[in-house]
Amino acid sequence: MTIELDEDQAAEYNADPDAYAARFVVLAKFEYLLWVDLNGAPLCGARTTGGELCRNAGAGGTQFSVSEWKARRRKAFCATHAQMMRSHER
């Protein structure tokens, strides 16, 4: 993919490439970093014992496009939480 930048865009890109890329794929910067960090795997839908949203990748695959990733987020569980759910059912 070739992206042509005008002078203002180039300056913006040079100032903060991550923020620029995040805008390009229409995500907040932290979401973009998460998406890269998780290799496109949707986030786990469970909460930790401390009550925070789990930061692990959920099951179901990796390398989803940004829109698929957003649609699938918090809908599957990571290996740890999937196991906890199963043991609760027993």
Ligand SMILES: [Zn+2]
């Ligand atoms: Zn989890």
